[in-house]
Amino acid sequence: MSLSSSDIPIKVEFISENGTLANQLANHIRGMVASGRLVPGDRLPSTRAMASELKLARGTVSSAVELLIAEGLFETRIGAGTFVASEAALLQEPQPAGSSDVVFNDTPTADIDPKISCDVDFRPCRPSLDGFPVQVWRRCLSMAASSPLSPDYGDPLGDIRLRTVISAYLRRARGLVAGAGEIVITNGSVHAMHLLAHVYLSAKSKVFFEDPGYPLARQTFALSGATLEFCDVDQDGILVETLPDQVPASSLVYVTPSHQFPTGGRLSLRRRHELSEWANCHGALIVEDDYDGEYRYDVPPLAPLASFDRTHVVYCGTFSKTMFPGLRLGFAVAPKPIVEAMASYRALAEYAPSAITQVALASFISEGHYERHIHRMRRIYRKKRRFVVDFLESNRLPASFLGLDSGLSGILKFDTNKPIADLCKELQKQKILMPPISRYWVRKPSAVNQAVVGYAAPSLTEIERGLEFVFQTLRQIQPSAVAT
């Protein structure tokens, strides 16, 4: 018989000792998928046709097909039939790549978090998605999809509607006054730095970078060929006085003033002014990465650097933390000539983000859902953050939780002088992900007894279970640390 109209022959030899007939049939079809003879989108013949062809009872064939559907290998589409599911591709062997004589450049492997199935995930920069208003978002997407299609390729600056509502939002929420022409929509804040690096940095440039700091931003700047120099940070953010007196042309300093990544300090107002003065004095740019500054707890707001210095600051924002990471939208606010240069460059690269998600996000913001969602999540994150602090206190655990004025993560500082990298490694084996702070240092770490704890994504139950496990494990590895 032919399993589908595309002439894939099937011949099953049923062996009586080999389980039920239905199982044997399912096994055979599974093998055809694994070997690539059936691929996602291929349709199975009807159970009636298969039963008649294979001389089996129709119920037997149905059982086999139901098994394959339950496994997720096949899917039923009402009124159309049963098809190989797209997930089935994961079963398939990749095609041999062939022995190529083609040589290509060495690209550094981006320091991105691997996808690991884990029990408790304390990695930073991961928002909670539980409270996201999916129904409202679907409506915004649906509306965006019904606005008239355009034969144009889009605007490399980003959709004018989205840039306009971001302009209004920044004025309202951050006191940052920037016209739509000074905003470029990006795929996120790292993308903004990538575009900036291309239009601004040269091999002679220097990039002054926080240490510890955000690895992806660092790698993005390093890729441009500029020289990186590292600056100390304390609980108030980057130590501006450590910046040099002489800098080459086209240099920049990268800072995370709302919530230093990963230590969590907020750059004091005094340092903000000093930094701006330094940049003005040396004709250097400041990259202000405001990756999670929307979440601020019980402390007064501090003006973004971009709000009092528009000529030397490129402000980078992202919707990854306030919406969800897969949205892939963010923006940069910069002087108009820089914005235009970034758009020119990206017109020769990835061109522009998807029009639909931009328009949907513009509606979501302008209808007030965005700020309502942030407000709601701020309450939830405040509670989770409080929970960690209370848990440590009430159980008299030998650690404190720091860097909590804002953001989605804090620093768990253990009352020990020993490095806790081994603890984190042991935890990872047990599927508790909690990166040691040493991971974010380039130079020799000056603090080895700290770990970064993202508290936004895990539930309260997971946080409790995770922390219990952390200190149990610590007790086993460093009994002295817990005894004190």
Added chain:
Amino acid sequence: MSLSSSDIPIKVEFISENGTLANQLANHIRGMVASGRLVPGDRLPSTRAMASELKLARGTVSSAVELLIAEGLFETRIGAGTFVASEAALLQEPQPAGSSDVVFNDTPTADIDPKISCDVDFRPCRPSLDGFPVQVWRRCLSMAASSPLSPDYGDPLGDIRLRTVISAYLRRARGLVAGAGEIVITNGSVHAMHLLAHVYLSAKSKVFFEDPGYPLARQTFALSGATLEFCDVDQDGILVETLPDQVPASSLVYVTPSHQFPTGGRLSLRRRHELSEWANCHGALIVEDDYDGEYRYDVPPLAPLASFDRTHVVYCGTFSKTMFPGLRLGFAVAPKPIVEAMASYRALAEYAPSAITQVALASFISEGHYERHIHRMRRIYRKKRRFVVDFLESNRLPASFLGLDSGLSGILKFDTNKPIADLCKELQKQKILMPPISRYWVRKPSAVNQAVVGYAAPSLTEIERGLEFVFQTLRQIQPSAVAT
């Protein structure tokens, strides 16, 4: 009175000679928008509140507001009130950029088509959107938006579901066998070349490029610092014998074999094999840009270069022509190490496209809508293409229409030896956009009597009106050309 809760003072002096009161009020509010005191998203007070505050009849205030809504400056949201519309930002003066001492790199201005409002748009690479199944697409988007959100940032290779259905589609429709691991999702074909340029080209590389050819691809390769060399094309595509015997390491040749851009030739099977042999012999890569090869008319299919040479070919596809340009999705098929290097690089750039559009497109393809849509559009484009040929013949016009085996555009070759760039310039003044072929040449054009005519987007009526106007204008400019 305060126009909104954010304390924007309004004081209107009504002057009796200055039009109706309603007009004066509308003018005043319009001015507040233009000056940026009211920005998109701001809410107007109720007509009742404004009437009482300004001591005007409520009907007068309503008339003013209705006028502003009709102009598109304001919009009503049911149950919420009247708000400054996002389009209003276009009225606003940009913020002064400030006199910056910041110097940035010179980025070439990408050769993209400007947005011009025009009567008939014959520019190439623009699909018709009339037949697009918007309802089905909305359903796919809505389904994608209801699949569970992930705290992950996505896969820099692109969503596995989309890569899987593309793998199946290529096998089915183009005879190109590639696993999901050999496919990287991009924002379009130029983006694929941009990523490839970064992982493969160096300053010592050479890029062999068709002349005339596709400007954006050329600029993308040029930006990498590689040396560009230009190759002749004839009615069968690139002249393979003009490629040199010696090439530096990490070189590539860029071709548009399905429908040479812009001349429209199809690369013959013999030349495909010669090209593959040349690449194998020199360890060079072939970039196969299949930008509109889904549309083929009355000619047998030709195997993509990638289908018989997987080690030296990077095949670039796009959904801009088969879906719509604003979707910003395409893909590249390449040997696995190249695909992985491209993904590594993009993890430090724009990271990944939006998850929602990728998943929605995967459903659209796997449910069969994609191929049905292509099939339907092929019939429509065939008809439009035929219409141009018939129009020229039946009116005995001094031109022929060439390069029509496939794609969405053809070459209008005039029976004159004189350059037709002036004709195209004159047409543009009259809002008929039809680029002369000279625009796509880098070296001295060898054919000056040709224009590129995209016939996909305009309607039959527009095509007729446009062509009538073209030959009328030609008659005025070059009477001799039409007299023959």
